[in-house]
Amino acid sequence: MSQQSLILPATGTGTGPGADCAAGTAKGRRNRRLLELAGAAAIAGTYVFLVLTQPADIANGPASFSALVALGGFLLGAVLLIAAALPVLPTSTLVLMPVALVLNVVLGQLMGSTGLPFYFDAIGTVLIAVLAGPAAGAATGALSSIVWSFFNPTVLPFAAGAALIGFLAGLAARGGLFRRFYLAPVAGFVTGILAGAVSAPIAAFVFGGTAGLGTGAVVSAFRAMGDTLLAAITKQALISDPMDKAIVFAIAALLVYALPRRTTFQFPFVRRHRVLAGKVPATPEA
Amino acid sequence: MTATDPTTAAAATASTAVLAARIGSFSFHGERTPALRDIDLSVRPGVLTAVLGGSGSGKTTLGKLLAGWHRPGQSGTFTGSLTLAGQPLEFRGLEDDPRINPSAWSTRVGYVPQDAAAMLSTVRSTVAEELAFGLENRGTPRRDMLRAVARAAEQTGLTALLDRDPATLSGGELRRLAMACAVVQDPWVLVLDEPLASLDAAGIIQVRDLINRLTGAGTGVVLLSQSADGLARSAGHWIILDGGTATASGIPRELIRSAELARTGTLLPAVTHAVPAVRGRAPEPEAAPVxxxxxxxxxxxxxxxxxxxxxxxxxxxxxxxxxxxxxxxxxxxxxxxxxxxxxxxxxxxxxxxxxxxxxxxxxxxxxxxxxxxxxxxxxxxxxxxxxxxxxxxxxxxxxxxxxxxxxxxxxxxxxxxxxxxxxxxxxxxxxxxxxxxxxxxxxxxxxxxxxxxxxxxxxxxxxxxxxxxxxxxxxxxxxxxxxxxxxxxxxxxxxxxxxxxxxxxxxx
Amino acid sequence: MRMPYTLHPLTSLTAAGCTAVLTTAAGAWPLSLAVALAAVLLAVRAGAGQQVLVAASAVLLPLGLSLLMLHGLFFPEGRTVLAAWGPARVTAEGLAFAWESATRTGACVLVLLLFAFTVSTPDLVAALAGRGLPPQFGFVLASALTLLPAMAGRLERIRAAQEARGLVLRGGVLSRLAAVRLQMVPLVLGLIEDSGSRAEALDARGFGAPGPRTSYRQVADPPAQRRLRTTLLLITAAAVALRLVASWPAAGPA
Missing domain, CATH: 3.40.50.300 (P-loop containing nucleotide triphosphate hydrolases)
Structure with a gap:
């Protein structure tokens, strides 16, 4: 029989009553912060490198060099972010990750059945980010890409972009942008711009184009005007992604509003940062 | 961090009880009315204690609070005390309250939810591995783990099912697996939430046998039930829960006809359908069928x-x-x-x-x-x-x-x-x-x-x-x-x- | 489902990953095509041919058509013009680019799907945990893979229950959007509520506790397979290094 103590050691100041994830020493926290920074740096560095060294002439075939750099750099970044966040996430957040993934897939398909020309593949990630915060959002985004790749390997290289979406959604929630319904799509729009720009090199260098016919048509139009492949795909992403993410954030907001308060208030992040409007624990509305 | 002078009454119960709870109030975050208030409960080794109450009376909340599933501070605000094996923990609903370690607490106090599937990890592919999940997480050496799994399976009659996929089990088998997942830790106290709900006759006999064996071996069992059925009547002690508070407690014989029990909406299987329900006249046979x-x-x-x-x-x-x-x-x-x-x-x-x-x-x-x-x-x-x-x-x-x-x-x-x-x-x-x-x-x-x-x-x-x-x-x-x-x-x-x-x- | 001979899950993972990276590094369509065909053959032999092909075509058909339209018609870098209609020019270079991209992606997708549909998830999770990966990773992977197939049934139950309450599904984007919203709410709510009690159950079963863990399931890992993995990783590293060095000068600032 193990001789664990019945109570957990007291944590320092600054952790709310629900912060059971705060375990760990100052050294551990610094290491995790370093991992997070390294992950973000790997993603940003890869993006800058790819844009600067993009092949001037792609007439000789797809660039293996850029593909390898894009794959390696972005995946490394995603893995570092997961490694930084995963071990310290509380179980209550962890069990949401499979749910987020399932919602990404299923809600994506449901919305796809309405015939609207968007991807809607991040609803679950955004939902979890709103409930559990930026770190959980980033880990959820990256991890769900990895698991999703078991059915569709082409989403694997986009793990870094998915992490960015989750992270930014969490930041928006912390900043109170989900308290008013009309602010959520604005946050989604901005997120879409950044996520689209980061994902464009993957589409251009790893896949040589986009996965859908609709998006392919938009890229074709820019190519017809003489743009380079990366420029054309980036412009296409800047058209589709902000719109897509604005809708996704709005849907996520509607879903969060539809949840009962007992459910949303389970999440320390929602309580501490007052993510949802008018719902303060001390003075609940009638 | 531990006890701040428990009352003498609580100290007296704690001396014989393996688990004692004095609940001032417990409210979920963001809710004004407490889900539980003013409940005193103590569990003695080898004794079956039944908590009876109607739907929404707070039985499940109480069970989860006792077993560390609802943790004070994390799930809600709790004032009161929990005393496990003589170690009292005082909660005042403040940030510096002790924080229960669910992993250690649950090796002493096990809880089996009414929805047995909620107990399962969902990530283990056989009954044996599902049973071992909690042991793996606590770093139990493999040889001890094999022995503990075999013992728990034998106790719950799951030995023949060890290689089955948990997703293919029937309702009764699933209930026993959930109980085995708690029993495998050899807890001092086991809290069972509606353990007989939606079981057939054979399943009921098996679960009742298991409960008898557990109390016989010295485990304190807490039964949460909205039916004063045979199992509840075999309990040594009753607590009647109504609207989140204990309205009566004592031995079953004294409480079975009490007004407190009648108010709760607890089912009394012997009498529930004795009086036919208000049934209208038989329909006229010549009316056109609907x-x-x-x-x-x-x-x-x-x-x-x-x-x-x-x-x-x-x-x-x-x-x-x-x-x-x-x-x-x-x-x-x-x-x-x-x-x-x-x-x-x-x-x-x-x-x-x-x-x-x-x-x-x-x-x-x-x-x-x-x-x-x-x-x-x-x-x-x-x-x-x-x-x-x-x-x-x-x-x-x-x-x-x-x-x-x-x-x-x-x-x-x-x-x-x-x-x-x-x-x-x-x-x-x-x-x-x-x-x-x-x-x-x-x-x-x-x-x-x-x-x-x-x-x-x-x-x-x-x-x-x-x-x-x-x-x-x-x-x-x-x-x-x-x-x-x-x-x-x-x-x-x-x-x-x-x-x-x-x-x-x-x-x- | 299982391969006729037993591969340690990490061996098949390494093999699939290394093959995908090698194919990308080589960037030659005959190799890509060979890898793709080999993957399909192995999948058929392992009895997972249909699953792999269905999943692969769902991904590759739209991608292939998109590439064909994009590069087949609009490739400003192309010089050998085969046909032209207004702004659209079919060029040999464009078609070659589309073919190269499609075969490379096709090979990678097929190889990874072959791995995904033949590996035993419990073995993979046990093997990953045994290699010191956080157990949380294995949990998310296995839990998502068990949740996903259950979703179709869950959505069907919700739809039936709602139709029984008078919900009529009609055409039109707006009414379908409204119907989707009504279906989403119970789905999301149910999943989040379930996960709340699941978290409590997992914590009670020691999942959140720090410290070393042990494993009930044991996966055989013969030394020959370990050597094979090391060799594969070394070859792949060498190939990647070679490609990076060889292409570096060509990839100067544009």
């Missing part, structure tokens, strides 16, 4: 029994206005399948369904719903609105125009939910969710009311509401078809009891 099934045949693709016969064959049924028909039969006989034919969710391969004299072939389910109301076994799937009132009003405007609001209020009144009109449906206890789903069906005033296992999970108050709602629907001329495994309920409620057997109905 529901007719002619030569109904149906089988799921790729299934069928040993002879390849379809699930339903040549099934005939005629129900007149105001008539209540109960359909009984063993699991898998096709009772729910039959009900789904009444509103077109399933379409017969042969034969015809007529509602008010007209065939429903080719009419979408959503339209048939105007004349046929179907209540499902799992009410949660049927609810999707933000408040109870919106739920009951959904789609009424199209059917009833200006009357919509009045009809919704009336339906909520009928099931006793008028006071909860602004509550979120998901925050209702399960039995009230079922009543709300019933209200959504009643509000539409359907000509045919089809109810799938309507009694499951209802306490006595809920059963009363259900009885009255069914009688009222029949009185205004609706045909009621209900499917139930509870033969006594069927006899007490229905004008006719039919058994579904061999694919068709016969007088039961």
């Amino acid at each position: 529901l007719e099934l002619f030569g109904l045949g149906f089988g799921y693709p790729g299934t069928g029994d040993a002879d390849g016969e379809p699930l339903l064959r040549d099934l005939e049924l005629t129900v007149r206005p105001g008539e209540i028909v109960a359909i009984t039969g063993p699991n898998g006989a096709g009772k729910s399948t039959l009900l789904r034919h009444l509103n077109g969710l399933l379409r017969p391969h042969t034969g015809e369904v007529r509602i008010q004299g007209r065939s429903i072939a080719g009419i979408p389910t959503g339209r048939i719903a105007a004349s046929v109301g179907l209540l499902f076994q799992h009410p949660r799937d049927q609810l999707f609105e933000r408040t109870v009132l919106r739920e009951a009003s959904f789609g009424l405007r199209r059917l009833h125009g200006r009357d919509a609001a009045a009809r919704a209020d009336e339906a909520l009144e009928a099931v006793g939910l008028a006071g909860a009109a602004r509550t979120h449906p998901a925050e209702l206890p399960a039995s009230q969710q079922r009543l709300l789903a019933l209200a959504t069906v009643l509000a539409r005033g359907p000509a045919v009311l089809a109810l799938d296992e309507p009694t499951v999970g209802l306490d006595r108050h809920g059963l009363d509401r259900l009885d009255r709602a069914v009688a009222a629907a029949a009185a205004r001329g609706a045909a009621v078809v209900l499917v139930t495994h509870d033969a006594a309920y069927a006899r007490a409620t229905a004008h006719r009891v039919l058994a579904l057997d061999g694919g068709s109905l016969r007088e039961g």
Whole structure:
């Protein structure tokens, strides 16, 4: 029989009553912060490198060099972010990750059945980010890409972009942008711009184009005007992604509003940062 | 961090009790009214303690609080104390309260939820690995782990099932697996939430045997139940819970006839159906039938029994206005399948369904719903609105125009939910969710009311509401078809009891 | 489902990953095509041919058509014009680029799907945990893979229950959007509520506790397979290094 103590050691100041994830020493926290920074740096560095060294002439075939750099750099970044966040996430957040993934897939398909020309593949990630915060959002985004790749390997290289979406959604929630319904799509729009720009090199260098016919048509139009492949795909992403993410954030907001308060208030992040409007624990509305 | 001078009374109980709880109040985050208040409870080794109360009385919350599933601070605000094996923990609802270590606490106090599947990790592919999950997480050496798994499996009668996929287990097997997952840690106290709910006779005997063996071996067992059944009557001590607070406690013999118990809505199996429910006059035999099934045949693709016969064959049924028909039969006989034919969710391969004299072939389910109301076994799937009132009003405007609001209020009144009109449906206890789903069906005033296992999970108050709602629907001329495994309920409620057997109905 | 011979899950993972990276590094369509065909053959032999092909075509058909339209018609860098209609020019270079991209992606997708559909998830999770990966990773992977197939049934139950309450599904984007919203709410709510009690159960079963863990399931890992993995990783590293060095000068700033 193990001789664990019945109570957990007291944590320092600054952790709310629900912060059971705060375990760990100052050294551990610094290491995790370093991992997070390294992950973000790997993603940003890869993006800058790819844009600067993009092949001037792609007439000789797809660039293996850029593909390898894009794959390696972005995946490394995603893995570092997961490694930084995963071990310290509380179980209550962890069990949401499979749910987020399932919602990404299923809600994506449901919305796809309405015939609207968007991807809607991040609803679950955004939902979890709103409930559990930026770190959980980033880990959820990256991890769900990895698991999703078991059915569709082409989403694997986009793990870094998915992490960015989750992270930014969490930041928006912390900043109170989900308290008013009309602010959520604005946050989604901005997120879409950044996520689209980061994902464009993957589409251009790893896949040589986009996965859908609709998006392919938009890229074709820019190519017809003489743009380079990366420029054309980036412009296409800047058209589709902000719109897509604005809708996704709005849907996520509607879903969060539809949840009962007992459910949303389970999440320390929602309580501490007052993510949802008018719902303060001390003075609940009638 | 530990005790700040516990009261002398608490100290006295703690000396003999392995687990003692003094609950001042416990409220979930963001809620003003406490879910639990003023409860004193102590669990002695080898003694069965029963906590009895109706639906929504706080039994589950209490069980989870005792077992560290609801942790003070994390799940809600708790004032009071928990004393485990003489180590008292005081909680004042403040940030510097002690924080329970769920991993260590649960090796001493195990909890088995009513929904046994909620206990499982979902990530282990065999029963043996599922049992080992908790041991793996605590770093138990493999040899000890194998021994502990074998012992727990033997205790719970799972030895023959060790290599099965947990997802393929039956309800009773799943319940025993969930209990084994707690027993494998060899806890001092085991909290069981409705351990006999929806088990068949054989399953009930096995679970009761296991509980006897556990108390015999010195484990303190806490039973949470809304039925004062044989198991509850074998308890050494009762606590009666009503509205989140303990209204009485003592030995069963003294409490069984108490007013406190009667108020809670706890079921007393011996007397519940002794008085027949209010049943209207038998319907007039010459009235035109509301529901007719002619030569109904149906089988799921790729299934069928040993002879390849379809699930339903040549099934005939005629129900007149105001008539209540109960359909009984063993699991898998096709009772729910039959009900789904009444509103077109399933379409017969042969034969015809007529509602008010007209065939429903080719009419979408959503339209048939105007004349046929179907209540499902799992009410949660049927609810999707933000408040109870919106739920009951959904789609009424199209059917009833200006009357919509009045009809919704009336339906909520009928099931006793008028006071909860602004509550979120998901925050209702399960039995009230079922009543709300019933209200959504009643509000539409359907000509045919089809109810799938309507009694499951209802306490006595809920059963009363259900009885009255069914009688009222029949009185205004609706045909009621209900499917139930509870033969006594069927006899007490229905004008006719039919058994579904061999694919068709016969007088039961 | 299982391969006729037993591969340690990490061996098949390494093999699939390395093959995908090698194919990308080589960037030669004959190799890509060979890898793709080999993957299909192995999948058929392992009895997972249909699953792999269905999943692969769901991904590759739209991608292939998109590439064909994009590069086949609009490739400003192309010089050998085969046909032209207004702004659209079919060039040999464009078609070659589309073919190269499609075969490379096709090979990678098929190889990874072959791995995904033949590996035993419990073995993979046990093997990953045994290699010191956080157990949380294995949990998310296995839990998502068990949740996903259950979703179709869950959505179907919700839809049936709602139709029984008078929900009529009609055409038109707006009414379908409204119907989707009504279906989403119980789905999301149910999943989040379930996960709340699941978290409590997992914590009670020691899942959140720090410290070393042990494993009930044991996965055989013969030394020959370990050597094979090391060799594969070394070859792949060498190939990647070679490609990076060889292409570096060509990839100067544009």
